Amino acid sequence: MRTYLLAVLVNNTPGVLTHVSGLISRRAFNIESISAGYTEDENVTRINIEVSVESENELDQVVSQLSKLIDIIKVVNLSKAPSIERELVMIKVRATKKERADLVNVVNVFRGNIVDITSENVVIEITGTKRKIDAITEVLAEYDIVEIARTGAIGLSRGPVPVKAM
Amino acid sequence: MLMNGAKALLESLKAEGVEVAFGYPGGVVLRLYDEIYKMKFPHILTGHEQGAVHAADGYARASGKVGVVFATSGPGAANLITGIATANMDSAPLVCITGQVANPAIGKDSFQEVDVCGITTPITKHNYLVKNVNDIPRVVKEAFFIARTGRQAPVVIDVAADVFSAEIDFNYPEIVKLPGYSGKYPVKAEEVEAVVEAVKAAERPLIFFGGGVVSSDTAKELREITEILGVPTASTLMGLGSIPYDTKGYLGFAGMHGAYGANMAIQNADLLLCVGMRFSDRVTGRVAEFAPKAKIAHFEIDLAEVNKNVAADLKVLGDLKESLPLFLDKLKKAGVDFKAKFTPWRDDAVKKGEEHPLGFADSGDNITPEDIIEKVEEILGENTIAVTDVGQHQMWAAQFYKVREPRGFLTSGGLGTMGFGLPAAIGAKLARPDKNVVLFTGDGSIMMNCQEFVTAAENNIDVKVIIFHNSLLGMVGQWQRLFYEHHYSASELSYKRDFVKIAEAMGVKGARLETKQDLNKLEGLLNEKGAMVIDVIIPKEADVLPMVPGGKRLDEMVLRNNN
Structure with missing residues (x-):
């Protein structure tokens, strides 16, 4: 299994997420994460999909099936182009006064931020690649993790050419 | 011109050249049916919504035009599902118009409410929920364009009940603007040339054609290609008729219940020219050992069909209406007497088929x-x-x-x-x-x-x-x-x-x-x-x-x- 990040530009219309998610379930594709948001063009939404596939052929199937949807303007496989990938995670860890200093050190090493502190816990925010986020969650497993929220990966191509022109 | 949404919908259908619709009335489409009555819009009442959608499908398949269906919300729309899925699998163009509960009632589990777009997403090429009357002309225009271009398929338009009564200044658009869909499927000449080269190199080529030839109206071109090449041909179930049954070298339809000659020729060929077909499991048998000796050249409009079930060695993407004439032209100019080369293989393939012809034993007085x-x-x-x-x-x-x-x-x-x-x-x-x-x-x-x-x-x-x-x-x-x-x-x-x-x-x-x-x-x-x-x-x-x-x-x- 290999994971690829697809940047999918779609019309900003109601129903488009149903069409995309319906296709994924209908064709039994494996999705690691999916996120969507506005773009520089108010008519266009960008959907970021991390897809896991067994083979290149399966990946081609995902891309060509997605491309067939009427609402979809463009599908680009960012993992195959020079690109930057980021994911944001927020982790709530149980931490009393005693453990706080230790946690601050860990967070600093990973260049994260502590965005909330109470007497019982802290909330840590980290941005980075999947690998970095996996690494910090592994370290934090020594503490008592209360909950985790991850955005899934988003990405941009490097250089001047945007996805819409690729 | 000012009119209500129901009339605007029917005027839009008229603008698309719709000659008859099949349907069944009900609560939320009463306004629509009232306009049908007033406009004397040609309508066939069936006994069941499933009957209406299959009738529209039969209409579409027989004529090549888009079939049109009306149904009410909830059970009416749900009764269309089997028919929409049927048309979708066989690439028949339909526009299905369903009533939805009124805007304020959507999402409240209202009487006769069902999520039509949710249910029909996996079995349509596209679908719409129309909540604003001003969207009607554009949506109808797009729906017909989507249904009839490219790989044909059903499109569903779900219309909230209050939209039928709302007023609109009706103007039917002349062009379709879809940023993600052009409806054009151009062909690359070099892909066609590669297939011509493969034909030149082949000893035992076979033309295997499917429903794409029927829906693209390219039987004429296919027949000319067959004639020039002198190769045997086999059909899928959906392709029947594209090559007439009595054409020399036509082996019948292939697959699970296909003719002996057709199946054997597929397994023996060294080049399969697969035209407008999608390698259904009913056609391939054990897919890993389908046509084991053959290079596969796939002529196909739908990119997602290429390499889906069977890997293609060569592909010609695009509309058959463009690729087949180009292929024919390049074969004519190839300077090879294909016919002389391939007719012995064709005659062998026919002879092989004659070893096990279709047919029943005599059954005495019973009708077979x-x-x-x-x-x-x-x-x-x-x-x-x-x-x-x-x-x-x-x-x-x-x-x-x-x-x-x-x-x-x-x-x-x-x-x-x-x-x-x-x-x-x-x-x-x-x-x-x-x-x-x-x-x-x-x-x-x-x-x-x-x-x-x-x-x-x-x-x-x-x-x-x-x-x-x-x-x-x-x-x-x-x-x-x-x-x-x-x-x-x-x-x-x-x-x-x-x-x-x-x-x-x-x-x-x-x-x-x-x-x-x-x-x-x-x-x-x-x-x-x-x-x-x-x-x-x-x-x-x-x-x-x-x-x-x-x-x-x-x-x-x-x-x-x-x-």
């Missing part, structure tokens, strides 16, 4: 399926559209009916929908009143939409319905005999169904044929005006053969009498 199909064909002749339901009779019809033209054989291939036949035949006759329309159906299938006999009677639609009556769900029974120790679990239709009376009760004439001698009555019956049901009693335990059992290679066929 072959008898009836051939006799019907002989009487009705070339100007005929044959329609089928699903099951044994469908395979027999595909094997024995002499199909001469594309759109001359209508069947539910991909979804295999029992109950498709009668409404589809009605739709086909409305689309092509100049043609004879005959339906081959079974005593199982016909019961699934027999309410549409009334539709035929009420609208004077002249369809001839041949029921293969063996008191068994024949195909289920065949599998139970072969693979489930002859356990007829829930497949026997032992209680007598009197189809003559059923027909007569719904205003259609009926007759029964029981022995071979009764076949003499057939000509008189088929020549009568108006719809007619002919209930033909056939032996209970006839098999459809050859048969490639599930998981077997195409050349591992069970043949008649094991010969």
Whole structure:
């Protein structure tokens, strides 16, 4: 299994997420994460999909099936182009006064931020690649993790050419 | 011009050239039906929404035009689902217009509310929920454009009830603006050239064609290519008629119940020219050993079909309307006498097929399926559209009916929908009143939409319905005999169904044929005006053969009498 990040530009219309998610379930594709948001063009939404596939052929199937949807303007496989990938995670860890200093050190090493502190816990925010986020969650497993929220990966191509022109 | 949304919808349909719609009224579409009444919009009331959608599908397949269906919200829309899925699998263009509950009621589990877009997303090319009356002209324009261009398919338009009554200043758009869909499928000349080179290098090429040839209206080009190459040809179930049955080197249809010659030629060929087909599991047999000696060249409009089930060595993406003429032209200019080179292989392939021809053994006084199909064909002749339901009779019809033209054989291939036949035949006759329309159906299938006999009677639609009556769900029974120790679990239709009376009760004439001698009555019956049901009693335990059992290679066929 290999994971690829697809940047999918779609019309900003109601129903488009149903069409995309319906296709994924209908064709039994494996999705690691999916996120969507506005773009520089108010008519266009960008959907970021991390897809896991067994083979290149399966990946081609995902891309060509997605491309067939009427609402979809463009599908680009960012993992195959020079690109930057980021994911944001927020982790709530149980931490009393005693453990706080230790946690601050860990967070600093990973260049994260502590965005909330109470007497019982802290909330840590980290941005980075999947690998970095996996690494910090592994370290934090020594503490008592209360909950985790991850955005899934988003990405941009490097250089001047945007996805819409690729 | 100011008008309400219902009228705007109908005016939009008129602008698209819609000649007839099939449908069934209900609560939220009353405003729409009131405008149908006032405008005298041509409308066929069916007995069931499923009948309406299959009729529109039959209309579309017979004519090449877009079929149109109306249904109300909730159960009305839900009853369309089987028909939409049927059309989607076989790439038939439909626009289905469903009523939705009014805007303020959406999402409240209101009376007769169902999420139509949610349900139809996996079985349509596209769908719309129209919540604003001003979207109607644009959405209708787009829906027809999407349904009829590219790989054809159904599109659903779900309209909130209050939209029908809201006022709009009606203007029908002239152009479609879809940033993600151009409806154009250009062909790359170098891809065609690569196939020409492959043909030059081949010893045993075979043309294997499917429903894409029918829907793109390219049978003429395909026939010319066949003629120039002198190669054998095989059809899929959906491609029947694109090459006439009596063309030299035509081996019949291939696949699970395909002709021996067609299946053997696929396994022996060294180049398969696959034109407008999608390698369904019913066609490939064990897919890993499909055409093991052959390079595969795939002519296809739908990018997602290439390499989906079978890997293609060469592909020609794009509209067959463009790729086939280009291919023909390049073959003509290749400076090779293909015919001289390939006819010996073609003749061998034909000879191979003749080792195991289709056909039944003599059955004494009983009528065999072959008898009836051939006799019907002989009487009705070339100007005929044959329609089928699903099951044994469908395979027999595909094997024995002499199909001469594309759109001359209508069947539910991909979804295999029992109950498709009668409404589809009605739709086909409305689309092509100049043609004879005959339906081959079974005593199982016909019961699934027999309410549409009334539709035929009420609208004077002249369809001839041949029921293969063996008191068994024949195909289920065949599998139970072969693979489930002859356990007829829930497949026997032992209680007598009197189809003559059923027909007569719904205003259609009926007759029964029981022995071979009764076949003499057939000509008189088929020549009568108006719809007619002919209930033909056939032996209970006839098999459809050859048969490639599930998981077997195409050349591992069970043949008649094991010969």
